[in-house]
Amino acid sequence: MAQCLTFPGEALVLDMATGTAEVAVEICKYHPQAKVVGVDFSPEMLKMGRKKVRSRRMDSRIHLSLGDGRQLPVKDGYFDAATIAFGIRNIEEREQVLAEFHRVLKPGGQLLVMEFDIPDDLLLGTIYRLYFDVIMPPLGNLLSRTNYAYSYLADSVHGFPTANDFLKEIGRAGFTSLGIKKLTYGIAKIFRGIKSA
Ligand SMILES: C[S@@+](CC[C@H](N)C(=O)[O-])C[C@H]1O[C@@H](n2cnc3c(N)ncnc32)[C@H](O)[C@@H]1O
Structure with missing residues (x-):
């Protein structure tokens, strides 16, 4: 997932449904100039995540925060890129979450969603x-x-919707340059969209 992220120079990345911050850590490894805000609504997951972030000495680059992907307490256009791995499948209000991603991204910002599939x-x-x-x-x-x-x-x-139907949902939320990358014969997929500049 982290390898598929693209942004110029320094960037602030949102990792929604960050859980134990696995993706946040990977992003920091692959992108030395990036900082990550990991958000999750489970205090227990964040507690484990904070332990992991400290043990990797990434405290200065990863900030973990309690929050709900359906309503983020940040202003419009705050992040340069956003990710969510194995999280959106569990959220009934997908449309609301995709709209929030669109709102909090800067124009030109990239959204990556990773999910299981067949x-x-x-x-x-x-x-x-x-x-x-x-x-x-x-x-x-x-x-x-x-x-x-x-x-x-x-x-x-x-x-969960079929890959093509989910990609259309991302498009309906206002993202363009849509794409899907299959991982391991398609048992997981990364969906991509860009907020139009
Ligand atoms: C399967 S875990 C994935 C964790 C992490 N992204 C990873 O790949 O290791 C799903 C996470 O989504 C979080 N989650 C589910 N609904 C959420 C919501 N509405 N807002 C924020 N986090 C949510 C859960 O608390 C859980 O930590």
Whole structure:
């Protein structure tokens, strides 16, 4: 994800639904001139994230803040770029979140969204579905000692729009130069849009 980010020189990047700040750390590694604001509405995730940021000595470049992607307490055009990894699938109000991304980005700012998907290739897709729908949920639930976490993952991926439909949603939020990059045969995808200058 971090490698796909482009911005000129110094930049302030928003990593929404940052969780334990994994993406924020990667962005700082790949872009030595960038600073990142990681936002999440879970204090527990941010606590783990802050520990990680301190241990990597990135406190001066990553600021983690409690907040909700549906309504960000920042002024219009505040960020040079924005990312969200494996977060938007869990938010029902996608349209509102995409509109917030558009509002808080500067004109020309890049949005990257990473999400799970099913491979487009028929054979790979069928094999992956077998793993994803039949093998992974009970096995994952057993290993994580829950009866919902991995069932929810499979259900939420199936409940998400198709890649092309989601890209259209990004377009409807006002982004242009739309694109999709497939990762690992399409089991994850990075969606790209630019806020028109
Ligand atoms: C699967 S985790 C992904 C974390 C991180 N982006 C990563 O890739 O490791 C999803 C995160 O989204 C956060 N989240 C869900 N809805 C949110 C919202 N409306 N505003 C902010 N964070 C949200 C959750 O608290 C959780 O930390």
